[in-house]
Amino acid sequence: MNGSSGLRDSSFSLVRTTYQEDFTPRERWIDNLSQVLDPAVWDIGGRETDIKYEFLTYDRGGLRYSSQVVGARKGADGSAP
Numbered sequence: 421m422n423g424s425s426g427l428r429d430s431s432f433s434l435v436r437t438t439y440q441e442d443f444t445p446r447e448r449w450i451d452n453l454s455q456v457l458d459p460a461v462w463d464i465g466g467r468e469t470d471i472k473y474e475f476l477t478y479d480r481g482g483l484r485y486s487s488q489v490v491g492a493r494k495g496a497d498g499s500a501p
Contacts, residue, residue: 428494429494429495430493431494432491433462433494434489434490434491435453435490436489437449437450438486438487440484441484441485450488452467453488453489454490461495462492462494463492463493464490465491466490469488472484472485472486473487
């Protein structure tokens with residue numbers, strides 16, 4: 421994400437990733453989501469990792485997901501606040 425994201429200066433953004441643990445190969449996961457945000461544009465306010473949740477399916481099976489969430493604020497004129 422860069423300065424041309426369409427968000428106003430001082431806007432907040434929540435960015436997340438979600439991986440199905442039994443399906444998405446571990447090497448395709450983004451280990452640190454804050455690395456995809458340009459530090460010259462975004463001030464990282466917080467990061468939560470390894471958020472787990474499950475969905476039960478009709479056949480008594482389940483899908484397990486893992487997520488991470490990053491909160492960031494866009495600086496004025498495309499620079500980090």
